[in-house]
Amino acid sequence: MIRNIILATLIICSQFLPTVNLSLAQAPNEKATYVGAGKCKQCHKDIYKGWKSTMHPYKFQQAAPANIVGDFSRNNSFEADGETTIMFEKNKEYFITTTGPDNKEHTYKIGYVIGGFWKQLYVTEFSNGELHILPAMWIVESQSWKERKNWSKAIYQYSCSGCHNTGTQINFDKSSETFKTTWSDMGVACEACHGPGSNHLNAEEDDKSGTIVNPAKIPDPRRAAMVCGSCHTRGSSGEGKYGYPSGYKPGGQLNFMFSEKPKLHPDDSSRANRQEYIDWKKSGHAREGIVCWDCHYTHRKGNSNKYQTKLPGSSLCRSCHEVENKGVHGIHSVNSCVGCHMSPIGKRAAKGDVHSHQFKVISPKETIDAGGYEKQPNSCNACHYHKNDKPEDMLNVLKKVKTFGKTGRCLIDRPNLNKADSADAKKRAAD
Numbered sequence: 001m002i003r004n005i006i007l008a009t010l011i012i013c014s015q016f017l018p019t020v021n022l023s024l025a026q027a028p029n030e031k032a033t034y035v036g037a038g039k040c041k042q043c044h045k046d047i048y049k050g051w052k053s054t055m056h057p058y059k060f061q062q063a064a065p066a067n068i069v070g071d072f073s074r075n076n077s078f079e080a081d082g083e084t085t086i087m088f089e090k091n092k093e094y095f096i097t098t099t100g101p102d103n104k105e106h107t108y109k110i111g112y113v114i115g116g117f118w119k120q121l122y123v124t125e126f127s128n129g130e131l132h133i134l135p136a137m138w139i140v141e142s143q144s145w146k147e148r149k150n151w152s153k154a155i156y157q158y159s160c161s162g163c164h165n166t167g168t169q170i171n172f173d174k175s176s177e178t179f180k181t182t183w184s185d186m187g188v189a190c191e192a193c194h195g196p197g198s199n200h201l202n203a204e205e206d207d208k209s210g211t212i213v214n215p216a217k218i219p220d221p222r223r224a225a226m227v228c229g230s231c232h233t234r235g236s237s238g239e240g241k242y243g244y245p246s247g248y249k250p251g252g253q254l255n256f257m258f259s260e261k262p263k264l265h266p267d268d269s270s271r272a273n274r275q276e277y278i279d280w281k282k283s284g285h286a287r288e289g290i291v292c293w294d295c296h297y298t299h300r301k302g303n304s305n306k307y308q309t310k311l312p313g314s315s316l317c318r319s320c321h322e323v324e325n326k327g328v329h330g331i332h333s334v335n336s337c338v339g340c341h342m343s344p345i346g347k348r349a350a351k352g353d354v355h356s357h358q359f360k361v362i363s364p365k366e367t368i369d370a371g372g373y374e375k376q377p378n379s380c381n382a383c384h385y386h387k388n389d390k391p392e393d394m395l396n397v398l399k400k401v402k403t404f405g406k407t408g409r410c411l412i413d414r415p416n417l418n419k420a421d422s423a424d425a426k427k428r429a430a431d
């Protein structure tokens with residue numbers, strides 16, 4: 001109660017002070033420690049249950065039979081550079097026999113698995129506590145193994161753990177050169193987005209509010225979205241030592257500690273996964289303060305898909321936008337907002353399984369200028385991939401609907417346009 005009065009006073013005073021005093025619900029909790037999601041479950045049962053239905057908790061798990069999706073018994077070997085790698089199971093434990101850093105063959109026990117929705121990777125622990133991703137990767141869609149090259153170079157603790165575990169303590173002991181790494185949760189848990197929770201846990205029942213970061217209360221939407229952006233990004237921190245923003249806590253300033261190194265198409269849109277935040281920053285949505293959780297549930301599976309969106313497909317966009325069925329928006333009988341404004345042009349496990357988050361329509365002109373769809377995809381040909389749907393044809397359609405709009409005539413006579421276009425296409429095919 002007293003706390004609340006002090007906080008209220010601070011907030012009132014802050015209007016007259018040059019610096020703004022942030023409540024704990026907005027600024028990083030520097031003194032608190034990580035307690036683990038099991039503790040939060042006691043009081044936030046429904047949220048805990050909902051979170052368990054999302055993908056976040058399953059980022060990193062024990063190598064137990066229930067968590068393994070790769071085929072360790074029949075389709076269980078592959079060859080690369082003349083060397084054979086074999087994956088097998090023995091007494092419910094999992095192993096990979098492959099060439100090690102010393103160029104000799106070894107059998108490695110799998111300690112943990114990563115992912116399993118699109119691909120699954122396997123983690124082993126060296127005798128000094130270093131964690132490494134083994135060279136065999138299971139691709140879910142094709143149900144096949146693929147090699148991961150140069151597997152022993154990157155140390156998991158420095159390259160991955162900040163985004164795939166919560167509350168990681170690397171604990172590297174210089175004198176013995178060993179790691180005694182710990183974490184509070186294996187996957188992406190409550191405190192990855194809310195920051196360490198010990199102060200909140202210890203606060204009196206009536207004073208809980210304001211003792212842990214609530215991303216929705218961070219006043220600057222760009223700083224708020226950094227909560228998601230600390231993982232849905234690509235780059236490094238600590239002069240390249242870490243593959244994630246080491247030291248970032250929810251509420252903090254990501255850009256002060258992280259150098260982005262996105263993989264981009266020539267037009268500046270993402271060609272790889274986990275760059276949603278990098279895309280988003282360039283969008284009108286970022287400018288207007290529409291953040292990730294305006295579209296995505298944070299602790300709930302979406303009612304329609306695995307991406308936790310609040311409404312399915314175009315109905316999500318229509319919940320905020322009214323679009324007239326004319327001009328470019330009159331080309332189609334069914335306007336797939338996501339199809340044109342969030343084209344699937346990035347790659348996670350398979351080409352085109354990641355949606356652009358810049359929300360801009362990529363013109364076929366970009367494809368023509370870059371010299372082909374392989375070099376630069378566009379929004380139209382992402383769906384119109386048949387032989388006759390050339391980027392040039394798509395661009396003509398766009399030019400037509402735009403000119404109609406500008407001359408102020410009936411915006412689009414769809415049946416005629418369609419007919420004209422198919423006649424054009426036939427003529428070109430005959431030429």
Ligand code: HEC
Binds near residue numbers: 196209
């Ligand atoms: C002993 C019960 C208890 C435990 C354990 C607990 N909470 Fe809370 N939490 C509360 C109460 C009570 C509130 C205040 C609810 C309100 O005011 O609407 C709250 C509020 C919150 C808020 C909103 C804060 C704000 O200022 O808007 C967040 C976020 C939160 N809890 C996250 C967590 C997380 C994460 C954990 C685990 C680290 C956790 N809680 C553990 C009882 C608990």
Ligand code: HEC
Binds near residue numbers: 037040189192214
């Ligand atoms: C992926 C990030 C993320 C994870 C993981 C996460 N949260 Fe949240 N949480 C948010 C965001 C963002 C908000 C504010 C916006 C909203 O409610 O969607 C929020 C809001 C809350 C609130 C206050 C509003 C409400 O819904 O009552 C509580 C309490 C809370 N979270 C508890 C938890 C607990 C407990 C867990 C773990 C079981 C958890 N969160 C896991 C991101 C996350």
Ligand code: HEC
Binds near residue numbers: 296308
């Ligand atoms: C600590 C790192 C971390 C944070 C913070 C985080 N995410 Fe994630 N998120 C991940 C990882 C890793 C996955 C992949 C889970 C998997 O595939 O098993 C994921 C998966 C997702 C997915 C499911 C789709 C997919 O491609 O797997 C959505 C949607 C998502 N995150 C949104 C958010 C939002 C919104 C926030 C902020 C409120 C957020 N995430 C915060 C790491 C994080």
Ligand code: HEC
Binds near residue numbers: 230
């Ligand atoms: C900056 C944060 C970050 C770092 C560092 C990171 N990842 Fe991820 N990873 C993510 C996010 C976010 C996703 C899911 C969202 C997406 O794919 O867009 C993901 C997805 C994955 C998936 C796909 C999971 C599935 O269900 O198919 C695997 C496997 C994976 N990461 C392994 C790794 C490995 C191995 C490393 C270290 C070499 C690593 N990641 C480093 C954030 C990160």
Ligand code: HEC
Binds near residue numbers: 285294
């Ligand atoms: C304007 C709405 C909107 C906003 C804002 C938004 N997303 Fe999305 N997001 C979507 C839609 C729509 C999909 C695709 C869902 C589908 O295919 O059904 C998606 C898909 C994803 C996926 C799955 C992988 C992919 O790219 O296809 C992840 C991860 C994700 N979003 C994370 C984020 C993060 C992190 C932010 C904030 C930086 C964010 N999103 C902001 C609407 C949004």
Ligand code: HEC
Binds near residue numbers: 284285288317318
């Ligand atoms: C929570 C509300 C909300 C949702 C949901 C939403 N938008 Fe927006 N969108 C806005 C606001 C606000 C603006 C900025 C004002 C404006 O330009 O109208 C905006 C702007 C845009 C712009 C213009 C961008 C620019 O750079 O100027 C496009 C395009 C757009 N949204 C597409 C979409 C699509 C596609 C979806 C669905 C995946 C979507 N929006 C979902 C609120 C929303």
Ligand code: HEC
Binds near residue numbers: 314341
């Ligand atoms: C056939 C592809 C296509 C579809 C489908 C589509 N759009 Fe568009 N949209 C465009 C193009 C092209 C523009 C003009 C953008 C430009 O010129 O950069 C545009 C512009 C916009 C704008 C910005 C308008 C402005 O004032 O700048 C918004 C908002 C928008 N669309 C929302 C939507 C919504 C919501 C849907 C689903 C109902 C949708 N669009 C479906 C292609 C499409």
Ligand code: HEC
Binds near residue numbers: 395
């Ligand atoms: C989400 C997938 C998708 C996207 C993205 C898309 N289209 Fe289409 N398009 C279709 C489908 C399906 C049809 C046929 C049914 C209809 O009219 O809705 C179609 C029909 C058309 C037609 C009528 C063709 C005929 O012969 O009847 C034209 C013209 C067209 N699209 C142009 C475009 C242009 C230009 C773009 C890019 C701005 C685009 N489309 C983006 C799926 C898509």
